[in-house]
Amino acid sequence: MADDSRARLIAYLCQAGLSTARANAVLNDYTLGLAGKQRAWADTFGDTPAQQAVASIVREAADLIAPEAA
Incomplete structure (x- = not known):
């Protein structure tokens, strides 16, 4: 799905x-x-612990958008 969205956006920008x-x-x-x-x-x-659990989820979402370089 994300690849399809990215491809559509790239096509739009090219147009x-x-x-x-x-x-x-x-x-x-x-x-x-x-x-x-x-x-x-x-x-x-x-x-x-609760705040750090939420922070971990936010970081995981960020990694889905753009994985952090190791």
């Missing part, structure tokens, strides 16, 4: 005049920024 390489770069930059914002937000959560 709008971007090259495929530029459309991919724009989308990659956006997803990296979004995932980074989610990780930064998760870092602001408290230290209780």
